[in-house]
Amino acid sequence: MLDERKRKILNAVVYRYIMTGQPVGSKALAETLNLGISPATIRNELSSLEDMGYLYQPHVSAGRVPTYLGYRFYVDNLTGRIRLGVEERRAILALFSSKTRELEQLLQETTHLLSRLTRAAAMVIAPRLDRNSFKHIDLVSLRDDLILMVVITDTGRVEKMTLSLESPVKPEDIEMVQNYLNEKLSGKKLDQLENIDPEELLKGVREKELARAALEGIVEMMFREEYEKVYVGGAVNLLRGLDQEGLEKIEGLLRKFEEQYHLLNMLKEVIRANEMVVKIGDENLATELRSFSLIATPYNIGDEMAGTISVLGPTRMDYARVIPTVDFIARSLSRALETLTG
Amino acid sequence: MLDERKRKILNAVVYRYIMTGQPVGSKALAETLNLGISPATIRNELSSLEDMGYLYQPHVSAGRVPTYLGYRFYVDNLTGRIRLGVEERRAILALFSSKTRELEQLLQETTHLLSRLTRAAAMVIAPRLDRNSFKHIDLVSLRDDLILMVVITDTGRVEKMTLSLESPVKPEDIEMVQNYLNEKLSGKKLDQLENIDPEELLKGVREKELARAALEGIVEMMFREEYEKVYVGGAVNLLRGLDQEGLEKIEGLLRKFEEQYHLLNMLKEVIRANEMVVKIGDENLATELRSFSLIATPYNIGDEMAGTISVLGPTRMDYARVIPTVDFIARSLSRALETLTG
DNA sequence: TGGTAGCACTCATAAAGGGAGAGTGCTAAT
DNA sequence: ATTAGCACTCTCCCTTTATGAGTGCTACCA
Numbered sequence: 001m002l003d004e005r006k007r008k009i010l011n012a013v014v015y016r017y018i019m020t021g022q023p024v025g026s027k028a029l030a031e032t033l034n035l036g037i038s039p040a041t042i043r044n045e046l047s048s049l050e051d052m053g054y055l056y057q058p059h060v061s062a063g064r065v066p067t068y069l070g071y072r073f074y075v076d077n078l079t080g081r082i083r084l085g086v087e088e089r090r091a092i093l094a095l096f097s098s099k100t101r102e103l104e105q106l107l108q109e110t111t112h113l114l115s116r117l118t119r120a121a122a123m124v125i126a127p128r129l130d131r132n133s134f135k136h137i138d139l140v141s142l143r144d145d146l147i148l149m150v151v152i153t154d155t156g157r158v159e160k161m162t163l164s165l166e167s168p169v170k171p172e173d174i175e176m177v178q179n180y181l182n183e184k185l186s187g188k189k190l191d192q193l194e195n196i197d198p199e200e201l202l203k204g205v206r207e208k209e210l211a212r213a214a215l216e217g218i219v220e221m222m223f224r225e226e227y228e229k230v231y232v233g234g235a236v237n238l239l240r241g242l243d244q245e246g247l248e249k250i251e252g253l254l255r256k257f258e259e260q261y262h263l264l265n266m267l268k269e270v271i272r273a274n275e276m277v278v279k280i281g282d283e284n285l286a287t288e289l290r291s292f293s294l295i296a297t298p299y300n301i302g303d304e305m306a307g308t309i310s311v312l313g314p315t316r317m318d319y320a321r322v323i324p325t326v327d328f329i330a331r332s333l334s335r336a337l338e339t340l341t342g
Numbered sequence: 343m344l345d346e347r348k349r350k351i352l353n354a355v356v357y358r359y360i361m362t363g364q365p366v367g368s369k370a371l372a373e374t375l376n377l378g379i380s381p382a383t384i385r386n387e388l389s390s391l392e393d394m395g396y397l398y399q400p401h402v403s404a405g406r407v408p409t410y411l412g413y414r415f416y417v418d419n420l421t422g423r424i425r426l427g428v429e430e431r432r433a434i435l436a437l438f439s440s441k442t443r444e445l446e447q448l449l450q451e452t453t454h455l456l457s458r459l460t461r462a463a464a465m466v467i468a469p470r471l472d473r474n475s476f477k478h479i480d481l482v483s484l485r486d487d488l489i490l491m492v493v494i495t496d497t498g499r500v501e502k503m504t505l506s507l508e509s510p511v512k513p514e515d516i517e518m519v520q521n522y523l524n525e526k527l528s529g530k531k532l533d534q535l536e537n538i539d540p541e542e543l544l545k546g547v548r549e550k551e552l553a554r555a556a557l558e559g560i561v562e563m564m565f566r567e568e569y570e571k572v573y574v575g576g577a578v579n580l581l582r583g584l585d586q587e588g589l590e591k592i593e594g595l596l597r598k599f600e601e602q603y604h605l606l607n608m609l610k611e612v613i614r615a616n617e618m619v620v621k622i623g624d625e626n627l628a629t630e631l632r633s634f635s636l637i638a639t640p641y642n643i644g645d646e647m648a649g650t651i652s653v654l655g656p657t658r659m660d661y662a663r664v665i666p667t668v669d670f671i672a673r674s675l676s677r678a679l680e681t682l683t684g
Numbered sequence: 685t686g687g688t689a690g691c692a693c694t695c696a697t698a699a700a701g702g703g704a705g706a707g708t709g710c711t712a713a714t
Numbered sequence: 715a716t717t718a719g720c721a722c723t724c725t726c727c728c729t730t731t732a733t734g735a736g737t738g739c740t741a742c743c744a
Contacts, residue, residue, distance in 0.1 A: 025707055040717050043708070061707050061724045102504060136482045140494050148498050152482050156490050158502045162444060236596040244586065254578040367736055382688050385737070403695045403736050688743075694736090701730075707723090714717075 002052075007077065008033065009045050010054055014066045014074035015081075018316055021241075023063030068281035068315065071293070075278055075319050084324040088117050092325075096332040103127075103156055103337075107231050110309065110333055115234025117329075118322045120313030123263065125271060126229040127306040129222060132157055134185045134193065139178040139214065144168035147210065149217055153190065155301065159221050163213045173207040180205050181214060194219055228307065230263050237313065238292075253288045270296040271308050276327060281315050293317050295326050300334045309333065344394075349419065350375065351387050352396055356408045356416035357423075360658055363583075365405030410623035410657065413635070417620055417661050426666040430459050434667075438674040445469075445498055445679075449573050452651065452675055457576025459671075460664045462655030465605065467613065468571040469648040472533035472564055474499055479527065481520040481556065486510035489552065491559055495532065497643065501563050505555045515549040522547050523556060536561055570649065572605050579655065580634075595630045612638040613650050618669060623657050635659050637668050642676040651675065 002010065012033055016024045026039040026046060033042075046064055049055045054070040057063070066074065095113050107124050114122035132153035140148045147163040184201060185193065198215050205211045235257050238250055256262040266286035270277045276297040282290050289312070296310035309330050311322060344352065354375055358366045368381040368388060375384075388406055391397045396412040399405070408416065437455050449466050456464035474495035482490045489505040526543060527535065540557050547553045577599050580592055598604040608628035612619045618639040624632050631654070638652035651672050653664060 023707090027707080038717055039707095040709095040719095041715085044716090047709075057708085059724055060709095061705090061722085063707065102502065135484075136480070138478070138480050138492070138494070140478045142477075142496070142498055148494060148500075150480070150492060150494065150500055152480070152490060152492065154484070156484055156502075156504060158490075158492055158500060160444065160498075160500045162498060233600060236593055236600065239581075239589065239593055239596070242589065247581065247584065247589065251578055251581055254581070258575060258578065365736090369736080380688055381736095382690090383686085386687085389738075399737085401695055402738090403693085403734090405736065686744095688741100690741090691739090693738085696735090697733085699730100699732085702728085704725105704727090706725085709720105709722085711719090711721105712717100713719100714715105 002073075005035065005037075006045055006049060008035065009042060010049055010070065011074060011077060013046075013049075013055060013064055014070055017064075017066055018318055021316065023058055023065050025063035028063070068283065071280045071315055071319075072283075075280065075323075078320055078323070081320045082324055083320070084328055085321060088321075088325045089328065091117060092329055092332050096336045106333075106336065108233075110329065111231040111233035114309060114311060114326070114329055115237060117325050118311045118313065119234075119240070120237050120311040120317065120322065121235045121257070122231075122233045122309070122311050123267065124231040124309045125264075125267070125307040126231065127155065127157075127301060128228050129153070129157065129159070129190055131189070131191070131304065131306075133187055133189045135187075137178060137181050137185065137214070137218075139174050139210070141169075141171065141174055144170075147174065147213075149214055151218060151221065161217045161221055163210070163217055165209055165213060167209065169207055169210050174210065177205055177207050177211045177214065181211065190218075190222055194222065228264070230260055230267070232257055232263065240314075249291070253292075256288055267294075267296070267308070267310065270294065270310065273308075274298055274305055276323070278319070278323070291315065293319075295319075295322060297326055297330045299330045299337070301337045306334075306337065344415075347377065347379075348387055348391060350377065351384060352391055352412065353416060353419060355388075355391075355397060355406055356412055359406075359408055360660055363658065365400055365407050367405035370405070410625065413622045413657055413661075414625075417622065417665075420662055420665070423662045424666055425662070426670055427663060430663075430667050431670065433459060434671055434674050438678045448675075448678065450575075452671065453573040453575035456651060456653060456668070456671055457579060459667050460653045460655065461576075461582070462579050462653040462659065462664065463577045463599070464573075464575045464651070464653050465609065466573040466651045467606075467609070467649040468573065469497065469499075469643060470570050471495070471499065471501070473531070473646065473648075475529055475531045476527045476535065479520060479523050479556070479560075481516050481552070483511075483513065483516055486512075489516065489555075491556055493560060493563065503559045503563055505552070505559055507551055507555060509551065511549055511552050516552065519547055519549050519553045519556065523553065532560075532564055536564065570606065572602055572609070574599055574605065582656075591633070595634075598630055609636075609638070609650070609652065612636065612652065615650075616640055616647055618665070620661070620665070633657065635661075637661075637664060639668055639672045641672045641679070643679045648676075648679065 009029065012029055013024045026042040029042050030037065030039045046055065050064065053067060054073060055064040056067050058065060091113065095109060107126055111122045111124045132155050135154045136152040138150040142148050145165045145168045147165065148160060149163055150158060150160045152158050198212060201215065202208050202211055235254055242250065256266060266289055269285040270279065273296065279294040281293065284290055284294055292312050293315045294310060294312050296308050298305045298308050300306055309326065311326055351371065354371055355366045368384040371384050372379065372381045388397065392406065395409060396415060397406040398409050400407060433455065437451060449468055453464045453466045474497050477496045478494040480492040484490050487507045487510045489507065490502060491505055492500060492502045494500050540554060543557065544550050544553055577596055584592065598608060608631055611627040612621065615638065621636040623635065626632055626636055634654050635657045636652060636654050638650050640647045640650050642648055651668065653668055
């Protein structure tokens with residue numbers, strides 16, 4: 001579709017624009033490209049590339065700037081140019097070589113690293129709860145009618161909830177219910193718990209109110225976590241080199257960032273992807289993201305896909321550097337999680 | 343020090359400037375003040391107030407703008423003007439009337455409400471861990487040499503940590519250590535735990551490695567939480583109506599906001615206050631806050647001071663509205679926590 | 685003596701004009 | 715097919731000019 005020369009020119013325009021942020025002119029291209037052709041020839045090619053929708057001119061006497069399509073071409077033809085910097089490699093290995101950490105802490109630090117290395121906003125979606133299996137339940141009385149329920153999963157995730165009861169319950173009953181539930185539920189996948197008939201299960205216990213509240217609580221907890229938790233970092237990076245009007249646009253986006261629910265909604269088109277996804281500009285579903293680029297890739301625990309890590313930055317982003325960085329972080333995280341969760 | 347007329351004029355200037363954002367001129371003041379004096383007289387007074395350091399002129403032909411000192415005077419003389427709006431009252435009561443919630447969730451929602459109602463950035467410092475007392479410890483094996491430790495406090499706070507052991511440990515030993523620690527530590531204030539001699543305590547157990555790791559873990563956990571957790575919300579509000587240069591200044595501040603440690607450092611001068619504090623402009627210790635106003639007030643659990651809620655906004659802030667809002671939220675939160683933690 | 689009218693003065697802001705420079709598209713020549 | 719040459723367009727930046735807001739000062743008044 002595009003001949004060799006056009007491809008070279010297009011790639012050069014995008015590359016230069018990413019580096020400088022300035023529209024790229026024919027003269028500068030002739031100098032760097034070394035194709036032995038004059039600016040005039042390049043101008044013809046540029047004009048042609050503009051007709052095809054890969055480039056546009058901000059105004060008539062400016063150089064060319066890539067359209068979303070132009071970036072798309074560039075990203076799809078990155079082979080060779082792409083490489084992980086030594087700096088990045090070192091920082092990533094440093095983070096993941098330190099051991100014995102909390103899942104949450106690890107994800108939090110991953111988010112930080114991601115945003116720092118890519119200079120973009122980073123989002124890490126935590127592993128879904130429903131794939132975990134039930135490990136242990138703990139009932140602790142705060143008051144005789146107020147019980148704190150703590151549920152621990154096999155991946156070391158800890159969720160808690162306060163149960164407020166109508167009537168007081170005795171310590172020995174609490175312990176009994178706890179033991180009973182532990183025995184009955186141990187090892188079950190969390191999403192199987194929804195199908196358990198509570199009445200059936202409750203037959204064996206005396207203190208029905210507490211047991212029922214606990215069961216309902218567990219199901220509610222799953223519901224609460226239906227949209228998974230997201231860690232966000234480096235949202236400030238989106239402000240970098242922004243003009244007045246850009247600022248107003250971004251305000252709405254940052255507002256969405258503060259709410260898990262909205263954030264996940266924006267990300268949902270990439271959440272389920274099982275390989276790296278690069279969405280450029282209007283390729284994004286969420287309107288708030290239309291002027292940004294989103295790079296997302298899944299991470300695993302063992303063989304199972306667990307969650308997604310992603311970065312959000314301007315379409316004018318150094319893809320050749322960011323893509324391998326995101327990729328390597330995802331791999332490193334997967335490896336770390338495997339040893340962390342046993 | 344200031345006569346009646348000067349006070350009226352100064353208050354009017356600050357009030358008007360807060361409302362409009364425009365420098366206030368003598369003519370406009372003469373119209374609104376109804377003191378029966380002419381603009382010329384007001385000009386004399388303004389000039390005098392400027393000499394005293396309460397006002398300044400952005401440039402010679404502009405009206406007057408309050409200095410930090412001017413805001414300070416205004417805030418110190420708010421009596422009468424101050425009142426809680428019905429809107430705000432309703433929203434606050436609505437949030438705190440719904441019941442049975444997690445401490446963390448409640449604090450998170452409080453942060454949200456605070457930023458929404460004040461249109462400023464909100465920070466809520468969670469109750470310090472060391473005042474809590476030990477309620478229950480839970481050791482769950484993830485693998486035979488990887489133990490998840492969960493510590494529950496009497497206020498329903500749950501902290502966890504993974505313990506990685508040199509040698510595998512048997513399930514019955516885990517249970518034994520867990521029971522032993524529960525018995526020994528139950529009811530102790532967390533800050534007392536630091537003084538316990540581990541060797542003394544360890545005499546009674548066979549599985550010393552696990553027990554020692556657990557003890558060290560608890561102490562480390564306290565250390566980890568020495569600087570308390572902070573919830574942040576509405577940082578975007580700081581971007582409101584910002585010019586290009588203000589944007590660059592604020593970028594550094596927002597970056598600090600992303601790190602608990604730095605954030606708490608900035609807040610530390612107000613953390614220990616036991617009544618409402620209003621810090622205006624350069625009254626702030628942290629240089630990053632020098633061009634903002636910080637309003638902070640403590641909240642309690644029972645009779646004990648538990649944490650601090652605060653908002654950060656431009657010095658040109660509607661103090662008459664924000665101050666009572668922050669105050670009422672703090673009171674409501676205190677009340678809610680009392681019933682939540684029993 | 686405190687208040688006021690009048691007036692000259694300053695300065696920000698906006699609109700208008702005018703190079704300079706960058707980069708283009710087009711044309712004609714190779 | 716490629717290129718040199720050139721006219722053209724438009725942004726950017728600087729200067730100029732007009733406008734208007736608001737002041738400080740001075741002289742006058744009750």
